[in-house]
Amino acid sequence: MRFISKLSSCVIALVSTAFCLPVGAAPIIAGSYYEDTVTAGCGNTTGCTTWWSQLxxxxxxxxxxxxxxxxxxxxxxxxxxxxxxPAPGVQSIGRNFFFRVGEVASSGGSIYGAINDELNVLVGAGRAPAIEIDFAVASNVSINCTLIGELQNSQ
Structure with a gap:
């Protein structure tokens, strides 16, 4: 009886934890086509960074x-x-590409923006692409970004 009680407690804890953890979708890969989306939120910061999946x-x-x-x-x-x-959660290896944020509009006291840029950047095998949004004065921000590219075999 004691075993069943402990087992049910573990199952309840495991199920509760699984629904509390953030879950990211896996990248879409079809042939050489690659697409990955990240979502993040940062509070009162001058730079908000999020990483796509490690290649x-x-x-x-x-x-x-x-x-x-x-x-x-x-x-x-x-x-x-x-x-x-080199991996998600780690800072740049020195390959940085800077861009201006495109359209910006305000509504209900908040500012919203969009980024839609063509790039031609080769990301090495096993590396993690990332994006950082920078502010002159600390700000909150929520980010939803999609990266589209082509996979190549590293030889």
């Missing part, structure tokens, strides 16, 4: 387009940086 160790990614929706900002972003990291 397979055997493939390079030629990034063709980055498309983002930025929302809930109290300040207008000044730039965004697309960069290459």
């Amino acid at each position: 397979p160790a055997s493939q390079l990614l030629n990034v063709k387009r980055v498309n983002c929706r930025l929302g809930g900002m109290s300040q207008t972003p000044i730039t965004y940086k697309f960069f290459v990291a």
Whole structure:
């Protein structure tokens, strides 16, 4: 009886935890086509960074387009940086590409923006592409970004 009680407690804890953890969708890969979407939110910061999935160790990614929706900002972003990291959660390996944020509009006291840029950046095998939204003055921001590119075998 004691075993069943402990087992049911573990199952309840496991199920509760699974629904509390953030879950990201896996990248879409069809032949050489690659598409990955990330969502993040940052509070009161001058730079909000999020990473796409780490690439397979055997493939390079030629990034063709980055498309983002930025929302809930109290300040207008000044730039965004697309960069290459050795892994998600790690800073740039020094390959940084800076762009201006496109359309910006305000509604209900918040500022919203869009990014829709063509890139031609090769991301190395096993690396993680990332994006950072930069502000001159601290701001909140929610980010939803899609990266589109072509996979290549690394030889």
